[in-house]
Amino acid sequence: MAPDINPLVILFASIFTGNILLTNFLGMCSFISISKDMKSANGLGLAVTVVLTITTAINWAMMRYILIPLDLMVYRYIVFIIVIAATVQMLEMIIDRVSPALYMSLGIFLPLITVNCAILGVALFMQIRNYDFFQTLAFGFGSGLGWWLAILALAAIQKKVARAPVPAGLKGPGITLITIGFMALAFVGFSGMLNVQ
């Protein structure tokens, strides 16, 4: 039932050729508002990667062992979103208890992540593409890394853009979107390497 693709290939494909942000437009809201400085971009990227890896794995298990046997796939949206919200809440509490330093750098980004479309998007893609457990793990982790890479690159470019003479109407979101467009164009260059759906 699962497609015959090596999980490592899925990992690389989800970072480069099928970057969740640049080819599927997922996770744009927090991407545009947070990408102004490198430090928060890094924190948010790390948080997204951690949450994405964990929730996609849990959602896979929920789907495989609860939703499919009980024939409740109609309710998958609600189940997925509850799993994501609950995981984020628990992570927040655990990190707060274990490492206050990490909480200071990561904690403020966690609530933002519940409404990040990339998290739910990866869960839905994983379901549509019928991945098995290890493929799912690679897909979740790779998508997180890809998102992290994209937001870091954008934050770095934004630093240069901030000093460039941009027309008044284009300032802010306009130029950010056009910059993302160029990044997406650069990533299209990777698509000749692998093609995994």
Next chain:
Amino acid sequence: MNNDTPAAILKRNLWTDNPIFVQILGICSTLAVTNNLTNTLIMTLAVTIVTGLSSTTVSLIKGLIPRKVRMIVQTLIIAFYVILVDIVLRAYIPEISKALGPYVGLIITNCIIMGRAEAFAQSNPPVMALWDGLTSGVGYMAVLVIIATIRELLGAGTLMGYQVLGDGFTTWTIMVMPPSAFFLLGSFIWAAKSIMIKKEAS
């Protein structure tokens, strides 16, 4: 509660406070389907309906929800309407539902819906909340339909699947690829903002 008239809300949601080019909200779930006009129309219509109905529901039960859990309650209300929309799409237009794939489900995390529930429906009566949700959806639809029209026309020479440009037309491959959506939306925001700046100056 406040003196917003229906006409003022309409103007605000369509132009001065447009969800896309002023608030930059909710583009994640829909930008991906803008390479095809039919899909974009169905998708934005779904977003409009879900925004309207969930705003109404949030407004109706706003007195019953404790403040602390309101986010999760709002998410569940939105998820409920998205499931309804998904079932209707799958029953009546299965091919389009298949083409939209995971993006219908992603309406749940569309920031506009949560944004309207939080910013407007929480503190306004149900009828106004419905109107606000619907007009926000229309403002959102207008921008994306323009982008989809350009992308499908130049990328495939068709509109809603019908051949519009003649056989001699060379299709622009970039228009069907993801980067063009970013470029078009960026340019659209540029144009809209320039007009607004000019208006303010005069």
